[in-house]
Amino acid sequence: MSFIEELKRRKVFRVAASYAVVAFIIMQLVEIVFPIFDFPQWTSQFVIILVLIGFPISVILSWVFDRTPQGYIKTDSKKDLDKEPDTKSKESGSFLKNKKNWLLVAGVIAGILIGRFGQTSTSAKNIINEKSIAVLPFDNLGNDEDDEYFADGMTEDILTELSKIKDLLVISRTTIMKYKNSNKSLKEIGKELGVANILEGSIRRIGQRVRITGQLINAINDQHLWGEKYDRDIEDIFAVQDEVANAIANALRIELSDEEAQRISSSQTESVEAYDLYIKARSLAYTYEISKYPLAIKYYKDAINVDPNYALPYAGIARVRMSQFYFQYMDTKLANMALEEAKEYAEKAVLLGPNEAETHFALGFYHNAIAEYDMAFISFKKAIFLNPSHAHAHDEIADVYVYKYGDFKKAIPWYNKALKRDPALVVSKWFQVELYLRMGRVKEALSMVDAVIKDHPNVIGVVTLKYLALMMDGQFQEANGFILNQFSKYKSESRLLEYYQAVGLSFISLNQIDKLDEILQKIDEVPFSNRTHHKDYLMLMMKYNQGLYRDVIKGFELLDNTDMAIDNIGRRRALSDVFYYWRAKSFLELGEYDNALRETFRFRSSNNHITSSYVLDEFWPKHFYLKGLAYEGLGDKNNAQQSYKEFLEVWNEADENHPELVDAKKRLRRLGWNS
Structure with a gap:
């Protein structure tokens, strides 16, 4: 008798298979049940070890013993089989006729079903990174309400220290501050933020003593x-901030590299007075209220006077000055001063704090504003190296892909990375919505902007995008009704020019030209309106609507050569393309195909920059469509066909119902293209 036959005779294979099925079911149950009851991890490991140890034991026992009608006996001779003449006949035959084999099959199926159930029931847990944390705003238990900034500052600085740990995902300040004084449970907050751990605490400051608790x-x-x-x-x-960061790393079983430990233990200043002034300034800067910027800068400069080698106040000044440059660009004197001072302080910050993420971010922010995108990219990448959870640096890298290359597909993942680290970072949501609109994905953009506007109802950039999405979707009446209800928001943010342009364009789309005169008069009342495009753009769009194409052609060329106030050369260039688009359309309406074609060659090489706060550049992809119309009008079928194909390729993700897409496909079929 061969060894294999002997194994079969002693039922070793059957026992091994049965044991494997039962073990499989046990391990599936352990994976599902133990986490539900929060059993320690060692308990599941212990059960699995026992199951594995039991396997060779069961195989050995099956070799030595056999179950018979007389009970368990030692299977050491052929003679034992002769006493059971019926046993072999009963167990012989086909696999399917044996009831015990059916039990094995049922066991395997049961194990698989349990495993699938377990995957479904635990999937929500599995997607949460165990090495993730949110630092909730520390409660201020002091008697002085003015110490609130100190408690918030402590929260952010502990958060910053933790962000230096590469293996730890830390939710940014913007998001966690909305949970200040929240009544939500920690489980609810953790679920909303997608984090496994939460640090909460309190701080009491009395004179020169401070008491801090954390858990x-x-x-x-x-x-x-x-x-x-x-x-x-x-x-x-x-020292307390460093100790807290190290203790949390230990509690989460994160082994710090020497470099990480050094960065955590390093301190930018030894002066508590300078630190106190810095966090006062930072709390004012974070309001993003223009009226509070001068006081923020004063506190930053006071901190520098106390400790001239303290890098972070320099970075703070650079960031505030860049905000002034962006938001107050029409005040040319202020904007120029702000840009010069931002450069000076950002460079000084990096010199004093080469290992601080904030200093490199501030310098990158400046480079982005003056279109030095390669330098900006280097600075933002350095900031992320020093602080892997720096959400805004991830966002700005996405901006580089948009501003320089017009590469939306590379930008969107970076915006998503930023939002993973800071779900409340509205600018990442805002820019993504614009990109979707410019890709022609209007339905998706509408859905996205509706979700964003629920969380950020007063952010003007988001409000404008909601209006633009409705306009692009052909919902002119809805767009008009929506924008008319937003006056107070635009007024409070000193963005009335943007508001009046939107209202005027919606009136034109509804052919309510008689209402436009009042809008144009109101634009004249807004400061600096004589230095912007808004009034002229509305007047020229009205003329296009009236069929006055010669006036449109002449007017947009004059407007393009006007010295307009605008915060960025890239956005100014994108605005020119909008003017060329309407000139090309006007030439087409007049049948001047050569001139129309000439206009389409004036467009920039890529669909770059963010444009919605001026005129949303939905037109760049469409210039290929206009080029096709011009070539077709000139009788050049080959180039017409190629231009239409380019248009379909550039807008390959756009909604199918865009009139230009529908017409381009129809014209291609007529030109003999069947793809």
């Missing part, structure tokens, strides 16, 4: 992971 909680199961109370002199505040 780290697992947001999935409410398990207390770490807690500590610090009662120190105010001068020890930096």
Whole structure:
């Protein structure tokens, strides 16, 4: 008798298969049930080890013993089989006729079903990174309400220290501040933010003493992971921040590299006074209220006077000055001064703090504004290296792809990375919506902007995009009704020129030209309106609507050669393309195909920059369509066909119902293209 036959005779194969099926079911149940009851990880490991140890034991026992009608006996001779003449006949035959084999099959199926159920029921947990954390705003327990900024500053600085740990995903300040004084449970907050752990605490500042408490909680199961109370002199505040960061890394079993440990332990200043002034300034800057910027800059400069080698206040000044440059660009004197000072302070910040993410971010922010995109990219990448959870740096890298290359597909993943680190970073949502509109994906953009506007109802950029999405979708009446209800928001943000342009364009689309005169008069009342495009653009669009194409052609060329106030040369160039588009359309209406074709060759080489706050550049892809019309009008069928194909390729993700897409496909078929 061969060894294999002997194994069969002693039923070793059957026992091994049965054991494997049962073990499979046990391990599936362990994977599902143990997390539900929050059993420690070692318990599931212990069960699996026992199951694995049991396998060779069961195989050995099956070799040695056999179950018979007389009970378990030692199978050591052929003679034992002769006593059971019926056993072999009963167990012989086909696989399917044996009931025990059916039980094995049922066991395998049961194990698979349990495993599938387990995957479904635990999928929500599995997508949460165990090495992720949100630092909730620390409660200010001091008697002085003015110390609120100190508690918020402590929150952000602990968050910043944790962000230096590469393996830890840290949710940014913008998002966590909305949970200040929140009544939501830690489980709810953790689920909303997609984090596994939450740090909460309080701070009491009395004279030169400070008491800080903190506790780290697992947001999935409410398990207390770490807690500590610090009662120190105010001068020890930096040491406490370092200790908290190191303790959390230990609690989450994250091994810090030497470089990470050094960055955490390094302090930008030893002066508590300078630090106090810095976080006061930072709290004012974070309001993004233009009226508070001068006081923020004063506090930053006071901090520098106390400690001239403190890098972060320099970075703070650079960022505030860049905000002034962007938001107050029509005040040329202020804008020029702000840009010069931003450069000076950003470069000084990097010199003093080469290992601080904020200094490199501030310098990158400046380079982005003056279209030095390669330098900006280098600065933002350095910021991310120093602080992997720096959401805004991820957002700005996306901007580089949009501003320089017009590469929307590379930009969108970077915006998503930014939102993973800071779900409330509205600018990443705002820019994504614009990109979707410019790709022609209007239905998706409408859905996205509706979600964004619920969370950010007062952000003008988002409000404008909602109006633009409705206009692009052909919902002119809805767009008009929507924008007319937004006057107070635009007024409070000093963005009335943008508002009146939107209202005027919606009136034109509804052919309510009689209402336009009042809008044009109101534009004249807005400061600096004589230095912008808004009034002329509306007047020329009205003339196009009236069929006055010669006036449109002449007017847009004059407007393009006007010295307009605009915050960025890239956006100015994109605005020119809008003018060329309407000139080309006007030439086509007049049958001047040569002139129309000439206009289409004036467009920039890529669909770059962000444009919605001026005129949304939905027109760049369409210039290929206009080029096709011009070639077709000239009788050049080959080039017409090629231009229409380019248009379909550039707008290959656009909604199918765009009139230009429908017409381009129809014309291609007529020209003999069947693809």
